[in-house]
Amino acid sequence: xxxxKGEISRKNLIKxxxxxxxxxxxxxxxxxxxxxxxxxxxWSELLKEPAGEIKLDVEKESDLVNLAQYYSxxxxxxxxxxxxxxxxxxxxxxxxxxxxxAQLPISTYWTTNYDKLLEKALEDxxxxxxxxxxxxxxxxxxxxFDAVVYKLHxxxxxxxxxxxxxxxxxxxxxxxxxxxxxxxxxxxxxxxxLFLGFSFSDPNFNYVIGRLRVLLKExxxxxxxxxxxxxxxxxxxxxxxxxxxxxxxxxLNRYGVFTYLVDEYSEITDVLxxxxxxxRRKTILISxxxxxxxxxxxxxxxxFLHTLSMQLSExxxxxxxGYGRGVGEYLLSGAAEYCLINGKNILEYLTVMxxxxxxxxxxxxxxxxxxxxxxxxxxxxxxxxxxxxxxxEIANGVLEEFSISKExxxxxxxxxxxxxxxxxIFESLSSNDNSEAVILANERVDGDISSTVENIIKAxxxxxxxxx
Numbered sequence: 267x268x269x270x271k272g273e274i275s276r277k278n279l280i281k282x283x284x285x286x287x288x289x290x291x292x293x294x295x296x297x298x299x300x301x302x303x304x305x306x307x308x309w310s311e312l313l314k315e316p317a318g319e320i321k322l323d324v325e326k327e328s329d330l331v332n333l334a335q336y337y338s339x340x341x342x343x344x345x346x347x348x349x350x351x352x353x354x355x356x357x358x359x360x361x362x363x364x365x366x367x368a369q370l371p372i373s374t375y376w377t378t379n380y381d382k383l384l385e386k387a388l389e390d391x392x393x394x395x396x397x398x399x400x401x402x403x404x405x406x407x408x409x410x411f412d413a414v415v416y417k418l419h420x421x422x423x424x425x426x427x428x429x430x431x432x433x434x435x436x437x438x439x440x441x442x443x444x445x446x447x448x449x450x451x452x453x454x455x456x457x458x459x460l461f462l463g464f465s466f467s468d469p470n471f472n473y474v475i476g477r478l479r480v481l482l483k484e485x486x487x488x489x490x491x492x493x494x495x496x497x498x499x500x501x502x503x504x505x506x507x508x509x510x511x512x513x514x515x516x517x518l519n520r521y522g523v524f525t526y527l528v529d530e531y532s533e534i535t536d537v538l539x540x541x542x543x544x545x546r547r548k549t550i551l552i553s554x555x556x557x558x559x560x561x562x563x564x565x566x567x568x569x570f571l572h573t574l575s576m577q578l579s580e581x582x583x584x585x586x587x588g589y590g591r592g593v594g595e596y597l598l599s600g601a602a603e604y605c606l607i608n609g610k611n612i613l614e615y616l617t618v619m620x621x622x623x624x625x626x627x628x629x630x631x632x633x634x635x636x637x638x639x640x641x642x643x644x645x646x647x648x649x650x651x652x653x654x655x656x657x658x659e660i661a662n663g664v665l666e667e668f669s670i671s672k673e674x675x676x677x678x679x680x681x682x683x684x685x686x687x688x689x690x691i692f693e694s695l696s697s698n699d700n701s702e703a704v705i706l707a708n709e710r711v712d713g714d715i716s717s718t719v720e721n722i723i724k725a726x727x728x729x730x731x732x733x734x
Contacts, residue, residue: 268499268508270527272515276537279491279526283541286458293374293453294367299463301379303531304358312353313337316345331469335432347425354380354422360387363462366538368393370545374453375415378468380422388413392641399424401445418446418470429470438470450474454488459523461492462534466518475521487522493534496527546647547677547730550583552597553667554652555590560685566715568596570684571652573719575600579615581723586642589620590663593653617645635663643670648729650707650722651680654687661687677729679707681722703728 286292302308309330316337317324327333338346360368364387367375377384388395393412398404399421420428429438439447451474453459466472479487497507515525528534552574559567575597578585587597601616619642622634643649649671654664664687671678682692695704707725711717 267529268496270496270508270515271512272519272525273496273527274491274524276526279493279524280537280541280544282458282489282491283460284544287371287541287545290371290373291457292370292372293376293457293459294372295459295461295464296367296375296377296379296384297462297464298379299465299531300361300363301381301383301463304361304364304381304383305356306358306379306381306383307353312349316341316349331430331432331435334430338431338433343426343431346430347428350380350422350425350428350430358383360384360390362535363538365390366535366542367462369542373411373413374457375413376450376453376459377415377417378419378464378471379417380420380425380428382422384415388415397421399427401443404445404449416446416449418443418450418468435469439473447474451478454478454490456488458488459490461490461523464492466492466514466523475523479521490521490523491526492518492523493526493528493537495531496529498529543647543675544730546645548583549586549646549648550578550726551586551643551646551649551667551671551676552593552652553588553590553649553664553671554593554654554684554686554688555656555661555664556592556653556686557655557657559592559653560655561683567592567653569715570719571596572600572603573715574650574652574722575616576604577719577723578726579604579610581727583726584615584617586617586619586645588638588642588667589618590661591656594618594620617642636666639663639667639670643667643674643676646671646676648726649676649678650726651678651688651691653684654690655685660690664688665691677703679704679722679725682708683710 283292298306298308310324313330313333314324317327317333320337320340322333322336324330324333334346358381360383364383367384368387368391375384385395385397394410395413395415396403396411397415397417399417419430427442429435429442434442447470450471454475455478497504497511501507518525526537528537556567558564559570562570571593575585579601585597585601587594589595589598598616598618602612604610605612605615619638621638622631649667651664651668654661656663668678668680668687668691678691680688680691680695682689692704692708703725706728707722709721711721
């Protein structure tokens, strides 16, 4: 690996993005590079044939904005509109990177892309988005949205308003999207941006970030982060490209933008997956039901559940539960007690998703149960399994939640000493699954509920330990 002067480490990148997530000050800026793996063209590919039509070679042109302008001058603006429609109207599936971004609690997205990959990814993750492409859409709304997507250069649905030619760039901020620059300035001041697939060659963006630097001075600009591909020593003119990349990284620092370099674009997915996993691990599914509490007395079993919920809440974790019989009410009481004593909002610490108890409409209630389990588990990164008995038998619902949890990649912590489905799950784990965290979580301290629960908390904390 070639070390590039000024690059930041993977650890620092993840740490800073996590801090922004926790403070709810995270924003994402998506460039064309993120759409290419989904089958959409780069700018060079988009303009290759148009360049040929006007007797130019796109490979010899460094200013593609001017190239688009030349084509528009020769063929009229409608030719550009048709080009955008033809290339970006395809219903291509979002990439894994788009879906990972959509899983994070990001409420503000900016993009220079015309496609709808980001919108589709948000929809696929059950999020309601508000797409803003024009100034009049910047007005406030009473409707609640999970995310706002600002399309800085327009959208495939209105190609006539897209920013692509030199003329479009000249009109931007004056005749087109007058307020967009102001909104972007405000977000750059108040949020931490993660730039992906963006080359920082866009004149409109550079105007905004340059203006902020001048107004605030370098020392007062907010820190932002980007991921770029590292130059390879196998490339032609490597020394030249290495020097240029180091100079670009140094220059971006002037604007408060710090760069993490990857050797392969697939590493971006790994970084995003790590961020998603670590974010989701702050939310914990507790799966279980109990007609009896095994080796625990009724009082001990109820206290165990109450204490577990309360201690997880104290550590800042969010609990998700389906209100299983003999379990849900005591988990609720523990989280509620912590929140009410400490003046906390219980909605920030507990999500209860009870299963339908009536089939008055005569639909397939089994399907409803499965969908409920799916929605519960999708919110979480860790699953704790306790007890799991019903009418003297193993609770199949708990086993099903374990199966879905494994499928969704959750870290599973079955507490075997609580018997029932939890014990069956624990005994089914292979040696590879029987991690340090699982072993620690299953260390019971006889006669000491608090210490027993503390071992589970330690196991959860271990799964949230900062990566090296």
